[in-house]
Amino acid sequence: MIWNEAKECMSRDEMEHLQSTRLVKQVNYVYHNVEYYRKKMQAAGLEPGDIRGIEDITKLPFTTKDDLRNTYPCGLFAVPRSEVVRIHASSGTTGKATVVGYTRRDIEIWSECVSRVLAMAGVGKNDTVQVSYGYGLFTGGLGAHYGVENVGATVVPLSTGNTKKQLTMMKDLGVTSIMCTPSYLMYLTESIEEQGILDELQLKSAVCGAEPWTEEMRNQIESRLHIKAHDIYGLSEIMGPGVAGDCVYHKGLHINEDHFLPEIISADTLTPIGDGEIGELVFTTLTKEALPLIRYRTKDLTSISHGKCDCGRTTARLSRFVGRSDDMLIIRGVNVFPSQVEAALLEMGEVSPNYLMIVDRVNNLDTLEVLVEVDEKFFSDEIKELENLTKKITHVLQQALLIAPKVKLVEPKTLERSEGKAKRVIDKRKL
């Protein structure tokens, strides 16, 4: 089902025309309403009239997380506080939180975008959707919630935590779809299996996001729960979940590009790169009122493709995320992404995909330790077998990462489970 055929199935020309019109308007709006942007444009020798369409996008300066920090909390807002109906914030690992705001219309567009992704997952008004993202300053919970209501489905706002209650509600209310982080869904899957209640559930689909996940993880979720799992992407600076999502063909995430203009740039040269090539994703909001952002660098690494999808949608698609440029670890000169470890472990099939990478530097040499939880299903009481398993994991990871990690087996469920986002890396090198 396509939620908004008029927008999601436009021809390329129509879409680019719409984007151009909206970009010119948004740049004008930003210039006249946000002092920080006006100064930035003036410093670059730009006037709003210089931007006549999307082909002029590269003339505009980038926006980064630092710009949001420099103007903390609301310096980039383009409307007076009386027009702001909601605030969200993301906690920064370093420094202050990033505060974002929405007008009533921003919330409507956000709900529309989430609705489009829910439709991709086949969620309609007859569904009951459990929202197990955190409610609060995090955009996940309320963003998903408004989308579900907009679709007309029944929303069960469970937020995170209290797994027992989550499962009881899922069972008793006949929940047909769940929205949560993929790692939390993996955790729920384990609990469902432990309690042996899969047959009592009516779950058909999951719409997961807020952290990168792999195709292997999706396969596991789908086969273990007998459901369809979809990816929803977003970031609070741009809006929240719903910027993009994947359809039943899983050939990339359809971007709601009538509202968010995507670019892929080389992380080194900051110049645009072509379809299919991996680079940093950059978004320019086209319709945002409270917090319009111009060329915001997401730090997410992916590639983009155009062309009609088998589902009928024509919107540009993002490939599965490779990782974040700031998630990328450089260990002994090799680029390593946590997602590679997850994919390798899942492919092996003999261990749980719960891991923690600890990077350190000993005598000027980088070390990588990977803690992996022992899975009771593959647990042997012989030390010999456990040592063989450790060797096998080491080998598989070495093949995948091109560097040799030290693998350590740990007790199940000892690694921090995310009800929000999973902690996968501890880099002790950063002092």
Next chain:
Amino acid sequence: MILKQLSVFVENKEGRMKDITQVLKDSNINIQTASLADTTEYGMLRLIVSDPDLAKAKLREAGFPVSITDVLAVKANDSIGFLHDLLCKLEGNISSIEYMYTLPTEDGPVVILKVANPEEIEKVLEEV
């Protein structure tokens, strides 16, 4: 005799052994003997307990990976050459002994052996 032995994976972390004994004590389970095989990072605690199935359930609940393994129990006598004679009897019937420890009982010590084929070995010993 074949006994059900409990094997528990335990990380080398302070207080982890005590967590296990706490669970067993709270569940009113008697530990008849315990043997710990350790590596630098983790250990394997092998236990003969009064109620292995209950112990397994309770330890699982507490988050420990635990399994039940069949082991061979052979009554020992306190005499020179007992172990040697036992091993001689087993020779040719087993590929290897994975591990071995003793269990004290009211009737004296019992040797616990982990072998791949405990039922067969039990028959061999009965025949001798």
